[in-house]
Each structure stands twice: as C-alpha cells, then as structure tokens.
C-alpha cells in the first residue's frame with residue numbers, strides 16, 4: 492500500500508467515525524426530544540381504574556373523566572354474575588341477630604348509659620350483637636329531657652340535651668320532608684336528621700360500627716323553651732302560635748327556623764348519643780374545594796392515590812376506603828374532615844346523606860376506584876347483602892325507629908343501585924390487578 496492509499500483509508504475512516512458520531516447524536520437528541528413530548532405519565536405506576544391517559548384524554552375536563560369511569564362501571568354492572576344479583580342465604584341469620592339486638596327493650600335509667608359508654612373500643616362504638624343495644628335505643632327514645640342548650644360545634648343548628656340518668660345527647664332537627672329532592676352540588680342543603688338514623692343502622696349492617704348510636708324522636712320546642720338556658724332561649728321565637736328556634740352557629744339565621752308542627756306541636760329530630768373518648772380531626776385527602784369550577788387535585792390527578800399512599804399508613808387508607816363505600820351508599824359527599832378515635836376513622840357526621848334518591852354522585856367512590864383496593868372483610872360483608880338483602884335488612888331496622896318510615900321507596904332503590912355500582916367497581920379492579928386488591 493502506498494502512502495497515498497494509506498492517507499485515503501485514514502480519511503475515509505475519520506469520515507465514517509464523524510458520520511457515526513453525528514448520527515448517534517442525532518438519534519440521541521431525537522430520543523430526548525421525543526421523551527419530552529411524551530413524558531411518562533405518573534399514573535402508569537399507580538394502581539387505578541382510570542384508563543391510561545393519552546394526550547387527548549388530558550384535555551377531557553374533570554367532570555368528563557369521572558363520567559368516563561362511571562360509564563365503565565355502569566357497563567360492568569350489566570355483566571355482573573348472579574352471585575351479585577341473587578340473595579346470599581348467609582344474610583338471614585345476621586339480619587335476625589341485628590333485629591333482635593336493636594329491638595327496643597326495657598332498661599334501668601340509672602345504669603343504661605354506663606352500658607353504652609363502656610362499649611366503644613377504637614372506632615367501634617357498639618357491639619356487633621348485644622340485646623342491650625335495644626335498651627339504649629329505648630332509653631334514647633323516651634328518657635326525660637332535663638336541660639337544653641345550643642352548641643356551636645359544626646356549622647349547622649345543633650342542640651345539646653341533658654337526659655335523665657346524667658347523659659348528654661346531640662339533637663339535630665328536621666329541615667326537610669322525606670320526599671325532599673335536593674339539586675345542585677353533592678353537599679347542598681342542610682342536615683337530614685333521618686340520614687343520621689339510617690347511617691347508624693347501615694353501619695351495623697355493614698359491620699362498620701363507626702357511627703354514633705342514633706334514634707329519631709319528636710320533641711316539643713315549647714317544652715324545650717321551658718328548660719333551655721338563656722343563650723338558647725334568645726334564639727327561640729314564636730311564629731304565630733308555634734314555637735321555633737334558629738340557634739347560634741355558622742349558618743344559623745333568624746330567617747331560617749325550625750318549628751313545632753301546627754298539629755301535634757312537635758318537631759322531629761335525631762338524637763345522637765355522644766361518643767366518649769378523645770378524637771383527632773384530619774382533613775380528608777379527597778376533600779372538595781367547595782368552589783364552583785375549581786377542582787381539587789384528586790379530581791385532576793388520576794395517580795392521586797399513589798400520593799396518598801405515601802402519606803398515610805395502609806390501615807388509615809383502608810378505613811377511608813370503607814368510609815367512601817359507606818358515604819357513596821348514603822350519598823354523603825361532605826366528609827371534608829374526618830375524625831379518629833384511637834387512630835381509627837369514625838363516621839361522625841352523617842347528616843348529609845339521602846339528599847336525592849335519583850342521583851348517584853359517583854365521585855364519592857374516588858378513594859375506591861383511584862386506589863383499587865378494599866378490606867376483604869368489608870368486601871365479604873357487602874357480598875353477604877346482595878340481591879335486595881341490604882335494604883330488606885335496613886327496612887327492618889328502620890322499623891324500630893319511632894320516625895319510621897325514615898326513607899322513601901326511591902331511596903331504598905337508590906341504595907341497591909349503588910351497591911351494584913360498588914360491586915362492579917371492585918370487580919373491574921380485580922380484573923385489572925387480581926385478588927391482591929382485597930386487603
């Protein structure tokens with residue numbers, strides 16, 4: 492080989508090398524650019540029922556996104572197997588046990604409250620099966636009211652009654668008739684006293700005994716006036732001959748009163764037995780913004796649960812998912828904060844349920860469909876009450892209450908419809924991630 496040939500060869504090699512570096516670089520740069528155009532979506536790594544996001548999906552509005560999950564779930568309801576649609580014979584003895592426990596019974600006023608105050612353990616407020624529950628119920632229904640005062644706790648009108656036997660209870664008055672139909676956002680309207688009573692019964696059925704013990708009761712505001720303290724009396728006015736009250740609280744207004752009825756001269760309300768112990772209060776990770784057109788992060792970010800998992804222990808998250816299932820059934824979309832007792836979640840304020848029998852606010856279930864997991868015990872309990880058994884049992888417990896009927900037929904239908912939506916949601920999660928979703 493001549494010197495000249497060697498030079499040619501060297502030049503060719505250098506040229507090839509330069510070409511190689513260039514092209515690699517080009518591809519490298521291109522790869523970088525592509526990656527920036529299509530960032531790996533965070534949701535790929537998190538477990539959720541939400542379909543994988545693509546660029547056009549990202550443009551779908553919050554509402555549309557929830558609707559698309561709801562649609563997916565509704566389609567799945569139609570294909571649910573018979574096990575979800577037929578009655579499971581195992582519910583019957585459970586139902587009979589509950590009816591026996593809850594049935595009103597004679598009691599001794601000097602001991603009955605002590606029985607109830609000895610029950611709470613963690614977030615479980617009353618036992619699964621104990622006929623003494625019926626004694627406490629009867630005592631709440633008829634014990635003499637000795638004193639009454641206002642409490643500014645919470646945002647709505649609530650009174651505190653001291654009952655015979657040295658027991659304080661909360662009184663939440665009735666604002667609506669049973670067939671009221673509230674439109675607008677899920678948190679619209681004032682408290683529903685019947686929702687508090689039904690929540691107590693439903694908690695017992697689902698074995699989420701995390702609610703206070705509640706009964707419905709008619710009271711006479713004329714009689715309450717006679718035993719009210721000065722502060723409460725100052726907020727009690729007459730309308731015509733009827734005694735009314737507006738109370739003192741964030742939303743209390745003299746123009747918004749509750750009154751004794753013209754016939755009978757009484758006002759319906761819910762009496763809640765105050766739960767003993769220490770409570771801690773936390774902001775719900777799935778809190779709404781309470782502003783029109785402003786969405787919270789959980790409403791925008793499909794991978795939101797991954798973030799919650801980093802911040803909360805598993806047990807707390809599973810409690811919140813149970814609470815979401817419960818709240819979806821009663822349609823309470825107002826659990827902006829939750830309270831705990833011995834580190835376990837309580838179902839404290841249940842007055843915002845049953846506002847509209849014809850509507851299912853699906854996003855109350857977000858903790859379930861965004862996290863795609865549920866306690867196995869909760870799931871098995873839900874399965875036990877399939878095929879109409881849930882509302883059959885609920886109706887029988889409701890009958891024990893003095894204010895029964897507590898719900899219209901449409902609300903019971905709504906409960907069964909929502910139970911199927913819960914089944915379908917869990918089934919979709921299971922199809923996507925397997926049985927490990929049951930904790």
Ligand SMILES: *[C@@H]1O[C@H](CO)[C@@H](O)[C@H](O)[C@H]1NC(C)=O
Pocket residue numbers: 545546547548
């Ligand atoms: C992205 O979403 C659009 C509209 O929802 C859909 O038509 C399209 O097929 C989706 N693309 C992929 C890759 O999933």
Ligand SMILES: *[C@@H]1O[C@H](CO)[C@@H](O)[C@H](O)[C@H]1NC(C)=O
Pocket residue numbers: 599600601602
């Ligand atoms: C109720 O309980 C108290 C205290 O234990 C007791 O003294 C009283 O005799 C009981 N009353 C009845 C009617 O059993």
Ligand SMILES: *[C@@H]1O[C@H](CO)[C@@H](O)[C@H](O)[C@H]1NC(C)=O
Pocket residue numbers: 730731746748
């Ligand atoms: C008195 O009651 C009537 C009938 O319920 C109602 O229309 C009116 O607004 C009430 N007045 C006041 C001052 O609350």
